[in-house]
Amino acid sequence: MAIAEKIHEKLTAAFAPDTLEVINESHLHAGHAGDDGSGESHFRIVIKASEFAEMSRINRHRAVHKALGSDIVSRIHALALDISG
DSSP states (O other), X not given: OOHHHHHHHHHHHHHOOSEEEEEEOGGGGTTSTTOOSSSOSEEEEEEEOGGGTTSOHHHHHHHXXXXXXXXXXXXXXXXXXXXXX
């Protein structure tokens, strides 16, 4: 299973989001630092879930990282997050 699919699966299970987009932006960073040649090194996540409404920005980011787990976070170089409640 591709990393993008795993990210989508874990965030859906953790937050039941109203909106979830997992965008692989690795092609934009080919040849740059952190590009491991896998085509799965840079991601952008757009997520909206009611659970985030009362959280601070930092706590939202922490919650997403925790939901993804170290197994996914350690495999990617960059993760851009657009989180709303």
